[in-house]
Amino acid sequence: MDVFAARVDEAPPSGLESLQVHHVTPVGDGDPSSHAAAIAALNDELAALLDRAGPYDLVYERYSLWSLAGMEHAATAGIPGLLEVNAPLIEEQAAYRGLRDAGGADRVAARTFRAASVLLAVSTEVATWLERRGAAGDRVHVIPNGVDAERFRPDVRPATPGPPGSFTVGFVGSMKPWHGLDVLVEAFARLQERAPDARLLLVGDGPARAAVCADLAARGLAGVVHCTEAVAPHEVPGLLTSVDAAVAPYPQATGFYFSPLKVYEYLAAGRAVVASRVGQLETVIRHDVNGLLCPPGDAGALAAALERLRCEPALRARLGRAARATVLYKHTWDAVAARVLELAAAVEV
Known part of the structure:
Protein backbone atom coordinates (compact mmCIF):
# COMPACT_ATOMS: atom_id res chain seq x y z
CA MET A 1 0.00 0.00 0.00
CA ASP A 2 1.26 3.47 -0.91
CA VAL A 3 0.23 6.76 0.70
CA PHE A 4 0.24 10.11 -1.11
CA ALA A 5 0.10 13.11 1.23
CA ALA A 6 0.97 16.80 1.38
CA ARG A 7 1.95 16.57 5.04
CA VAL A 8 3.03 13.74 7.33
CA ASP A 9 3.43 14.78 10.96
CA GLU A 10 4.75 11.51 12.37
CA ALA A 11 6.31 8.21 11.35
CA PRO A 12 3.84 5.49 10.31
CA PRO A 13 2.23 3.81 13.34
CA SER A 14 3.24 0.39 14.62
CA GLY A 15 2.45 -2.33 12.10
CA LEU A 16 2.51 0.05 9.14
CA GLU A 17 6.24 0.73 8.97
CA SER A 18 6.44 -0.68 5.44
CA LEU A 19 4.17 2.03 4.03
CA GLN A 20 5.65 3.88 1.07
CA VAL A 21 4.86 7.57 1.55
CA HIS A 22 4.92 9.93 -1.45
CA HIS A 23 4.91 13.66 -0.71
CA VAL A 24 2.96 16.10 -2.88
CA THR A 25 3.05 19.89 -2.84
CA PRO A 26 0.20 21.43 -0.79
CA VAL A 27 -2.06 24.06 -2.35
CA GLY A 28 -3.70 26.77 -0.26
CA ASP A 29 -6.69 28.94 -1.11
CA GLY A 30 -5.01 31.59 -3.25
CA ASP A 31 -6.23 34.40 -5.46
CA PRO A 32 -8.57 32.96 -8.12
CA SER A 33 -6.51 34.55 -10.92
CA SER A 34 -3.49 32.38 -10.09
CA HIS A 35 -5.10 29.57 -8.15
CA ALA A 36 -6.26 27.59 -11.18
CA ALA A 37 -2.66 27.17 -12.30
CA ALA A 38 -1.63 26.00 -8.82
CA ILE A 39 -4.46 23.44 -8.74
CA ALA A 40 -3.47 22.13 -12.17
CA ALA A 41 0.17 21.83 -11.09
CA LEU A 42 -0.78 19.92 -7.94
CA ASN A 43 -2.92 17.46 -9.84
CA ASP A 44 -0.36 17.02 -12.60
CA GLU A 45 2.22 16.21 -9.91
CA LEU A 46 -0.07 13.70 -8.20
CA ALA A 47 -1.08 12.10 -11.50
CA ALA A 48 2.57 11.62 -12.45
CA LEU A 49 3.36 10.09 -9.06
CA LEU A 50 0.44 7.67 -9.37
CA ASP A 51 1.50 6.66 -12.87
CA ARG A 52 5.09 6.02 -11.79
CA ALA A 53 4.29 4.20 -8.56
CA GLY A 54 1.42 2.04 -9.88
CA PRO A 55 -0.28 -0.04 -11.02
CA TYR A 56 -2.83 -0.28 -8.21
CA ASP A 57 -5.89 -2.40 -7.53
CA LEU A 58 -7.86 0.55 -6.14
CA VAL A 59 -7.46 4.16 -5.07
CA TYR A 60 -8.87 5.34 -1.73
CA GLU A 61 -8.84 9.08 -1.13
CA ARG A 62 -10.10 11.45 1.53
CA TYR A 63 -11.84 14.34 -0.21
CA SER A 64 -9.99 17.64 -0.09
CA LEU A 65 -10.77 20.94 -1.76
CA TRP A 66 -8.18 20.86 -4.52
CA SER A 67 -7.33 17.21 -5.28
CA LEU A 68 -8.96 15.42 -8.20
CA ALA A 69 -6.13 13.38 -9.73
CA GLY A 70 -6.68 10.34 -7.51
CA MET A 71 -10.24 9.63 -8.60
CA GLU A 72 -9.52 10.51 -12.23
CA HIS A 73 -6.49 8.18 -12.20
CA ALA A 74 -8.70 5.34 -10.93
CA ALA A 75 -11.35 6.01 -13.58
CA THR A 76 -8.77 6.09 -16.37
CA ALA A 77 -7.04 2.94 -15.10
CA GLY A 78 -10.32 1.06 -14.84
CA ILE A 79 -9.98 0.36 -11.12
CA PRO A 80 -12.29 1.25 -8.21
CA GLY A 81 -11.93 4.80 -6.92
CA LEU A 82 -13.34 5.26 -3.43
CA LEU A 83 -13.73 8.80 -2.10
CA GLU A 84 -14.22 9.33 1.64
CA VAL A 85 -16.11 12.54 2.39
CA ASN A 86 -16.07 13.78 5.98
CA ALA A 87 -17.71 17.17 5.63
CA PRO A 88 -19.32 19.63 3.21
CA LEU A 89 -15.86 21.11 2.82
CA ILE A 90 -16.72 23.99 0.50
CA GLU A 91 -19.29 25.48 2.86
CA GLU A 92 -17.16 24.66 5.91
CA GLN A 93 -14.11 26.37 4.44
CA ALA A 94 -16.14 29.43 3.51
CA ALA A 95 -17.77 29.67 6.95
CA TYR A 96 -14.80 29.04 9.22
CA ARG A 97 -11.54 29.61 7.35
CA GLY A 98 -12.37 31.74 4.33
CA LEU A 99 -12.62 30.65 0.70
CA ARG A 100 -11.38 33.00 -1.99
CA ASP A 101 -11.65 30.62 -4.95
CA ALA A 102 -15.13 29.19 -4.47
CA GLY A 103 -15.53 28.62 -8.20
CA GLY A 104 -12.37 26.53 -8.31
CA ALA A 105 -13.54 24.45 -5.35
CA ASP A 106 -16.89 23.85 -7.05
CA ARG A 107 -15.21 22.69 -10.25
CA VAL A 108 -12.82 20.33 -8.46
CA ALA A 109 -15.70 18.84 -6.45
CA ALA A 110 -17.82 18.26 -9.55
CA ARG A 111 -15.01 16.47 -11.39
CA THR A 112 -13.97 14.42 -8.36
CA PHE A 113 -17.50 13.29 -7.47
CA ARG A 114 -18.16 12.39 -11.10
CA ALA A 115 -14.97 10.31 -11.38
CA ALA A 116 -15.37 8.38 -8.10
CA SER A 117 -16.79 4.86 -8.32
CA VAL A 118 -18.02 5.03 -4.73
CA LEU A 119 -18.52 8.01 -2.42
CA LEU A 120 -18.29 7.17 1.27
CA ALA A 121 -20.11 9.69 3.46
CA VAL A 122 -19.45 9.60 7.20
CA SER A 123 -23.04 10.66 7.97
CA THR A 124 -26.46 10.89 6.38
CA GLU A 125 -26.11 14.67 6.32
CA VAL A 126 -22.89 14.44 4.28
CA ALA A 127 -24.58 11.97 1.93
CA THR A 128 -27.41 14.46 1.38
CA TRP A 129 -24.86 17.19 0.61
CA LEU A 130 -23.16 14.97 -1.96
CA GLU A 131 -26.43 14.25 -3.71
CA ARG A 132 -27.32 17.95 -3.75
CA ARG A 133 -24.00 18.52 -5.49
CA GLY A 134 -24.82 16.04 -8.22
CA ALA A 135 -23.35 12.77 -6.96
CA ALA A 136 -25.42 9.82 -8.13
CA GLY A 137 -27.38 8.43 -5.19
CA ASP A 138 -26.56 4.81 -6.01
CA ARG A 139 -22.84 5.57 -5.61
CA VAL A 140 -23.21 7.28 -2.22
CA HIS A 141 -22.95 5.10 0.88
CA VAL A 142 -22.94 6.08 4.56
CA ILE A 143 -20.14 4.57 6.63
CA PRO A 144 -19.58 6.33 9.97
CA ASN A 145 -16.14 6.65 11.49
CA GLY A 146 -14.77 3.96 13.79
CA VAL A 147 -12.16 3.33 16.44
CA ASP A 148 -9.25 1.02 17.23
CA ALA A 149 -10.86 -1.00 20.01
CA GLU A 150 -7.56 -2.62 20.94
CA ARG A 151 -5.95 0.74 21.63
CA PHE A 152 -8.93 2.28 23.40
CA ARG A 153 -9.87 -0.14 26.17
CA PRO A 154 -11.42 0.18 29.62
CA ASP A 155 -8.42 -1.56 31.22
CA VAL A 156 -5.80 0.96 30.05
CA ARG A 157 -3.94 2.37 33.06
CA PRO A 158 -5.23 5.89 33.87
CA ALA A 159 -2.67 8.59 33.10
CA THR A 160 -3.98 11.16 35.59
CA PRO A 161 -6.22 9.43 38.15
CA GLY A 162 -8.25 11.75 40.32
CA PRO A 163 -8.18 11.74 44.13
CA PRO A 164 -10.17 8.96 45.85
CA GLY A 165 -13.85 9.79 45.89
CA SER A 166 -13.61 12.44 43.18
Whole structure:
Protein backbone atom coordinates (compact mmCIF):
# COMPACT_ATOMS: atom_id res chain seq x y z
CA MET A 1 0.00 0.00 0.00
CA ASP A 2 1.26 3.47 -0.91
CA VAL A 3 0.23 6.76 0.70
CA PHE A 4 0.24 10.11 -1.11
CA ALA A 5 0.10 13.11 1.23
CA ALA A 6 0.97 16.80 1.38
CA ARG A 7 1.95 16.57 5.04
CA VAL A 8 3.03 13.74 7.33
CA ASP A 9 3.43 14.78 10.96
CA GLU A 10 4.75 11.51 12.37
CA ALA A 11 6.31 8.21 11.35
CA PRO A 12 3.84 5.49 10.31
CA PRO A 13 2.23 3.81 13.34
CA SER A 14 3.24 0.39 14.62
CA GLY A 15 2.45 -2.33 12.10
CA LEU A 16 2.51 0.05 9.14
CA GLU A 17 6.24 0.73 8.97
CA SER A 18 6.44 -0.68 5.44
CA LEU A 19 4.17 2.03 4.03
CA GLN A 20 5.65 3.88 1.07
CA VAL A 21 4.86 7.57 1.55
CA HIS A 22 4.92 9.93 -1.45
CA HIS A 23 4.91 13.66 -0.71
CA VAL A 24 2.96 16.10 -2.88
CA THR A 25 3.05 19.89 -2.84
CA PRO A 26 0.20 21.43 -0.79
CA VAL A 27 -2.06 24.06 -2.35
CA GLY A 28 -3.70 26.77 -0.26
CA ASP A 29 -6.69 28.94 -1.11
CA GLY A 30 -5.01 31.59 -3.25
CA ASP A 31 -6.23 34.40 -5.46
CA PRO A 32 -8.57 32.96 -8.12
CA SER A 33 -6.51 34.55 -10.92
CA SER A 34 -3.49 32.38 -10.09
CA HIS A 35 -5.10 29.57 -8.15
CA ALA A 36 -6.26 27.59 -11.18
CA ALA A 37 -2.66 27.17 -12.30
CA ALA A 38 -1.63 26.00 -8.82
CA ILE A 39 -4.46 23.44 -8.74
CA ALA A 40 -3.47 22.13 -12.17
CA ALA A 41 0.17 21.83 -11.09
CA LEU A 42 -0.78 19.92 -7.94
CA ASN A 43 -2.92 17.46 -9.84
CA ASP A 44 -0.36 17.02 -12.60
CA GLU A 45 2.22 16.21 -9.91
CA LEU A 46 -0.07 13.70 -8.20
CA ALA A 47 -1.08 12.10 -11.50
CA ALA A 48 2.57 11.62 -12.45
CA LEU A 49 3.36 10.09 -9.06
CA LEU A 50 0.44 7.67 -9.37
CA ASP A 51 1.50 6.66 -12.87
CA ARG A 52 5.09 6.02 -11.79
CA ALA A 53 4.29 4.20 -8.56
CA GLY A 54 1.42 2.04 -9.88
CA PRO A 55 -0.28 -0.04 -11.02
CA TYR A 56 -2.83 -0.28 -8.21
CA ASP A 57 -5.89 -2.40 -7.53
CA LEU A 58 -7.86 0.55 -6.14
CA VAL A 59 -7.46 4.16 -5.07
CA TYR A 60 -8.87 5.34 -1.73
CA GLU A 61 -8.84 9.08 -1.13
CA ARG A 62 -10.10 11.45 1.53
CA TYR A 63 -11.84 14.34 -0.21
CA SER A 64 -9.99 17.64 -0.09
CA LEU A 65 -10.77 20.94 -1.76
CA TRP A 66 -8.18 20.86 -4.52
CA SER A 67 -7.33 17.21 -5.28
CA LEU A 68 -8.96 15.42 -8.20
CA ALA A 69 -6.13 13.38 -9.73
CA GLY A 70 -6.68 10.34 -7.51
CA MET A 71 -10.24 9.63 -8.60
CA GLU A 72 -9.52 10.51 -12.23
CA HIS A 73 -6.49 8.18 -12.20
CA ALA A 74 -8.70 5.34 -10.93
CA ALA A 75 -11.35 6.01 -13.58
CA THR A 76 -8.77 6.09 -16.37
CA ALA A 77 -7.04 2.94 -15.10
CA GLY A 78 -10.32 1.06 -14.84
CA ILE A 79 -9.98 0.36 -11.12
CA PRO A 80 -12.29 1.25 -8.21
CA GLY A 81 -11.93 4.80 -6.92
CA LEU A 82 -13.34 5.26 -3.43
CA LEU A 83 -13.73 8.80 -2.10
CA GLU A 84 -14.22 9.33 1.64
CA VAL A 85 -16.11 12.54 2.39
CA ASN A 86 -16.07 13.78 5.98
CA ALA A 87 -17.71 17.17 5.63
CA PRO A 88 -19.32 19.63 3.21
CA LEU A 89 -15.86 21.11 2.82
CA ILE A 90 -16.72 23.99 0.50
CA GLU A 91 -19.29 25.48 2.86
CA GLU A 92 -17.16 24.66 5.91
CA GLN A 93 -14.11 26.37 4.44
CA ALA A 94 -16.14 29.43 3.51
CA ALA A 95 -17.77 29.67 6.95
CA TYR A 96 -14.80 29.04 9.22
CA ARG A 97 -11.54 29.61 7.35
CA GLY A 98 -12.37 31.74 4.33
CA LEU A 99 -12.62 30.65 0.70
CA ARG A 100 -11.38 33.00 -1.99
CA ASP A 101 -11.65 30.62 -4.95
CA ALA A 102 -15.13 29.19 -4.47
CA GLY A 103 -15.53 28.62 -8.20
CA GLY A 104 -12.37 26.53 -8.31
CA ALA A 105 -13.54 24.45 -5.35
CA ASP A 106 -16.89 23.85 -7.05
CA ARG A 107 -15.21 22.69 -10.25
CA VAL A 108 -12.82 20.33 -8.46
CA ALA A 109 -15.70 18.84 -6.45
CA ALA A 110 -17.82 18.26 -9.55
CA ARG A 111 -15.01 16.47 -11.39
CA THR A 112 -13.97 14.42 -8.36
CA PHE A 113 -17.50 13.29 -7.47
CA ARG A 114 -18.16 12.39 -11.10
CA ALA A 115 -14.97 10.31 -11.38
CA ALA A 116 -15.37 8.38 -8.10
CA SER A 117 -16.79 4.86 -8.32
CA VAL A 118 -18.02 5.03 -4.73
CA LEU A 119 -18.52 8.01 -2.42
CA LEU A 120 -18.29 7.17 1.27
CA ALA A 121 -20.11 9.69 3.46
CA VAL A 122 -19.45 9.60 7.20
CA SER A 123 -23.04 10.66 7.97
CA THR A 124 -26.46 10.89 6.38
CA GLU A 125 -26.11 14.67 6.32
CA VAL A 126 -22.89 14.44 4.28
CA ALA A 127 -24.58 11.97 1.93
CA THR A 128 -27.41 14.46 1.38
CA TRP A 129 -24.86 17.19 0.61
CA LEU A 130 -23.16 14.97 -1.96
CA GLU A 131 -26.43 14.25 -3.71
CA ARG A 132 -27.32 17.95 -3.75
CA ARG A 133 -24.00 18.52 -5.49
CA GLY A 134 -24.82 16.04 -8.22
CA ALA A 135 -23.35 12.77 -6.96
CA ALA A 136 -25.42 9.82 -8.13
CA GLY A 137 -27.38 8.43 -5.19
CA ASP A 138 -26.56 4.81 -6.01
CA ARG A 139 -22.84 5.57 -5.61
CA VAL A 140 -23.21 7.28 -2.22
CA HIS A 141 -22.95 5.10 0.88
CA VAL A 142 -22.94 6.08 4.56
CA ILE A 143 -20.14 4.57 6.63
CA PRO A 144 -19.58 6.33 9.97
CA ASN A 145 -16.14 6.65 11.49
CA GLY A 146 -14.77 3.96 13.79
CA VAL A 147 -12.16 3.33 16.44
CA ASP A 148 -9.25 1.02 17.23
CA ALA A 149 -10.86 -1.00 20.01
CA GLU A 150 -7.56 -2.62 20.94
CA ARG A 151 -5.95 0.74 21.63
CA PHE A 152 -8.93 2.28 23.40
CA ARG A 153 -9.87 -0.14 26.17
CA PRO A 154 -11.42 0.18 29.62
CA ASP A 155 -8.42 -1.56 31.22
CA VAL A 156 -5.80 0.96 30.05
CA ARG A 157 -3.94 2.37 33.06
CA PRO A 158 -5.23 5.89 33.87
CA ALA A 159 -2.67 8.59 33.10
CA THR A 160 -3.98 11.16 35.59
CA PRO A 161 -6.22 9.43 38.15
CA GLY A 162 -8.25 11.75 40.32
CA PRO A 163 -8.18 11.74 44.13
CA PRO A 164 -10.17 8.96 45.85
CA GLY A 165 -13.85 9.79 45.89
CA SER A 166 -13.61 12.44 43.18
CA PHE A 167 -15.68 12.55 40.00
CA THR A 168 -13.88 13.56 36.81
CA VAL A 169 -15.59 14.88 33.69
CA GLY A 170 -13.54 14.69 30.50
CA PHE A 171 -13.47 16.26 27.04
CA VAL A 172 -11.03 15.24 24.31
CA GLY A 173 -10.67 17.05 21.00
CA SER A 174 -9.77 20.18 19.14
CA MET A 175 -11.20 23.19 20.93
CA LYS A 176 -13.22 24.82 18.18
CA PRO A 177 -16.38 26.93 18.23
CA TRP A 178 -18.65 24.09 17.15
CA HIS A 179 -17.70 21.81 20.08
CA GLY A 180 -19.92 23.54 22.65
CA LEU A 181 -17.20 24.18 25.20
CA ASP A 182 -18.96 27.27 26.55
CA VAL A 183 -21.89 25.03 27.45
CA LEU A 184 -19.53 22.53 29.09
CA VAL A 185 -17.95 25.27 31.22
CA GLU A 186 -21.35 26.49 32.41
CA ALA A 187 -22.54 22.93 33.11
CA PHE A 188 -19.39 22.08 35.03
CA ALA A 189 -19.67 25.25 37.09
CA ARG A 190 -23.20 24.24 38.09
CA LEU A 191 -22.04 20.72 38.90
CA GLN A 192 -19.21 22.05 41.03
CA GLU A 193 -21.62 24.11 43.11
CA ARG A 194 -23.39 20.91 44.13
CA ALA A 195 -20.36 18.61 44.11
CA PRO A 196 -17.05 20.15 45.20
CA ASP A 197 -15.36 16.80 44.47
CA ALA A 198 -16.04 17.24 40.73
CA ARG A 199 -13.05 17.78 38.47
CA LEU A 200 -12.68 18.59 34.76
CA LEU A 201 -10.05 17.19 32.38
CA LEU A 202 -9.72 19.02 29.05
CA VAL A 203 -7.49 17.34 26.47
CA GLY A 204 -6.67 19.23 23.29
CA ASP A 205 -5.91 22.60 21.79
CA GLY A 206 -7.53 24.98 19.36
CA PRO A 207 -8.86 28.50 18.79
CA ALA A 208 -11.39 28.33 21.64
CA ARG A 209 -8.87 27.22 24.26
CA ALA A 210 -7.86 30.66 25.53
CA ALA A 211 -11.48 31.73 26.04
CA VAL A 212 -12.35 28.46 27.78
CA CYS A 213 -9.40 28.72 30.18
CA ALA A 214 -10.18 32.38 30.90
CA ASP A 215 -13.82 31.57 31.63
CA LEU A 216 -12.87 28.75 34.01
CA ALA A 217 -10.37 30.98 35.81
CA ALA A 218 -12.90 33.81 36.13
CA ARG A 219 -15.30 31.38 37.78
CA GLY A 220 -12.63 30.33 40.30
CA LEU A 221 -12.44 26.80 38.88
CA ALA A 222 -8.80 26.67 37.78
CA GLY A 223 -7.87 24.56 40.80
CA VAL A 224 -10.19 21.70 39.82
CA VAL A 225 -9.45 21.76 36.09
CA HIS A 226 -6.57 20.06 34.30
CA CYS A 227 -5.87 21.28 30.74
CA THR A 228 -3.30 19.24 28.85
CA GLU A 229 -3.10 21.19 25.56
CA ALA A 230 -2.43 18.96 22.52
CA VAL A 231 -1.09 15.48 23.28
CA ALA A 232 0.40 12.66 21.22
CA PRO A 233 -2.17 10.08 20.05
CA HIS A 234 -0.67 7.32 22.19
CA GLU A 235 -1.43 9.36 25.33
CA VAL A 236 -5.17 9.66 24.71
CA PRO A 237 -6.32 6.18 25.88
CA GLY A 238 -4.81 6.65 29.34
CA LEU A 239 -6.30 10.11 29.63
CA LEU A 240 -9.73 8.75 28.76
CA THR A 241 -9.60 6.06 31.43
CA SER A 242 -8.76 8.85 33.89
CA VAL A 243 -12.31 10.22 33.61
CA ASP A 244 -15.61 8.95 34.97
CA ALA A 245 -17.80 10.65 32.35
CA ALA A 246 -16.87 11.85 28.86
CA VAL A 247 -18.79 14.60 27.12
CA ALA A 248 -19.56 15.72 23.57
CA PRO A 249 -21.62 18.89 24.18
CA TYR A 250 -22.20 19.94 20.57
CA PRO A 251 -24.44 23.01 20.15
CA GLN A 252 -27.55 23.03 18.01
CA ALA A 253 -26.56 23.22 14.36
CA THR A 254 -28.60 22.96 11.20
CA GLY A 255 -27.41 19.97 9.22
CA PHE A 256 -25.06 18.60 11.91
CA TYR A 257 -22.86 16.40 9.74
CA PHE A 258 -20.09 15.16 12.04
CA SER A 259 -19.17 11.57 12.80
CA PRO A 260 -17.09 12.45 15.87
CA LEU A 261 -14.04 10.29 16.46
CA LYS A 262 -14.02 11.38 20.09
CA VAL A 263 -17.39 9.74 20.71
CA TYR A 264 -16.26 6.37 19.35
CA GLU A 265 -13.10 6.62 21.46
CA TYR A 266 -15.18 7.42 24.54
CA LEU A 267 -17.40 4.41 23.86
CA ALA A 268 -14.49 2.05 23.22
CA ALA A 269 -12.83 3.15 26.47
CA GLY A 270 -15.97 2.14 28.33
CA ARG A 271 -16.74 5.61 29.61
CA ALA A 272 -20.16 6.88 30.58
CA VAL A 273 -20.86 9.21 27.66
CA VAL A 274 -23.01 12.34 27.70
CA ALA A 275 -23.64 13.82 24.25
CA SER A 276 -25.95 16.29 22.58
CA ARG A 277 -29.02 14.91 20.85
CA VAL A 278 -27.96 16.00 17.35
CA GLY A 279 -27.34 14.38 13.98
CA GLN A 280 -25.69 10.99 13.89
CA LEU A 281 -25.15 10.94 17.66
CA GLU A 282 -28.82 10.05 18.12
CA THR A 283 -28.29 6.81 16.21
CA VAL A 284 -24.99 5.85 17.86
CA ILE A 285 -26.01 6.63 21.44
CA ARG A 286 -29.28 5.33 22.82
CA HIS A 287 -30.36 7.30 25.84
CA ASP A 288 -30.02 5.38 29.11
CA VAL A 289 -28.75 2.31 27.22
CA ASN A 290 -25.16 3.06 26.17
CA GLY A 291 -24.97 6.73 27.15
CA LEU A 292 -27.01 9.80 27.98
CA LEU A 293 -28.35 12.37 25.53
CA CYS A 294 -29.10 16.02 26.30
CA PRO A 295 -30.73 18.83 24.33
CA PRO A 296 -27.97 20.74 22.52
CA GLY A 297 -26.90 23.98 24.13
CA ASP A 298 -28.66 23.19 27.42
CA ALA A 299 -26.12 23.62 30.22
CA GLY A 300 -28.72 22.79 32.86
CA ALA A 301 -29.55 19.45 31.27
CA LEU A 302 -25.87 18.62 30.84
CA ALA A 303 -25.17 19.47 34.49
CA ALA A 304 -28.10 17.31 35.59
CA ALA A 305 -26.87 14.36 33.52
CA LEU A 306 -23.40 14.68 35.00
CA GLU A 307 -24.82 14.94 38.53
CA ARG A 308 -26.83 11.79 37.91
CA LEU A 309 -23.70 9.93 36.81
CA ARG A 310 -21.77 11.25 39.80
CA CYS A 311 -24.40 9.95 42.20
CA GLU A 312 -24.91 6.58 40.49
CA PRO A 313 -21.67 4.59 40.05
CA ALA A 314 -23.68 1.53 39.02
CA LEU A 315 -25.25 3.51 36.18
CA ARG A 316 -21.80 4.66 35.03
CA ALA A 317 -20.60 1.06 34.99
CA ARG A 318 -23.66 -0.19 33.10
CA LEU A 319 -23.48 2.52 30.46
CA GLY A 320 -19.73 1.96 30.07
CA ARG A 321 -20.16 -1.76 29.44
CA ALA A 322 -22.89 -1.12 26.88
CA ALA A 323 -20.76 1.59 25.24
CA ARG A 324 -17.88 -0.82 24.74
CA ALA A 325 -20.24 -3.49 23.40
CA THR A 326 -21.66 -1.01 20.87
CA VAL A 327 -18.21 -0.36 19.45
CA LEU A 328 -17.26 -4.04 19.28
CA TYR A 329 -20.51 -4.83 17.49
CA LYS A 330 -20.18 -2.44 14.56
CA HIS A 331 -17.89 0.55 15.04
CA THR A 332 -14.34 -0.79 14.89
CA TRP A 333 -12.01 0.27 12.09
CA ASP A 334 -11.88 -3.41 11.07
CA ALA A 335 -15.64 -3.33 10.50
CA VAL A 336 -15.32 -0.09 8.55
CA ALA A 337 -12.54 -1.55 6.38
CA ALA A 338 -14.54 -4.70 5.69
CA ARG A 339 -17.49 -2.64 4.47
CA VAL A 340 -15.23 -0.47 2.29
CA LEU A 341 -13.65 -3.52 0.67
CA GLU A 342 -17.09 -5.03 0.12
CA LEU A 343 -18.15 -1.92 -1.78
CA ALA A 344 -14.91 -1.87 -3.75
CA ALA A 345 -15.40 -5.49 -4.80
CA ALA A 346 -18.88 -4.66 -6.11
CA VAL A 347 -17.61 -1.93 -8.46
CA GLU A 348 -18.01 -2.84 -12.12
CA VAL A 349 -14.95 -1.63 -14.01
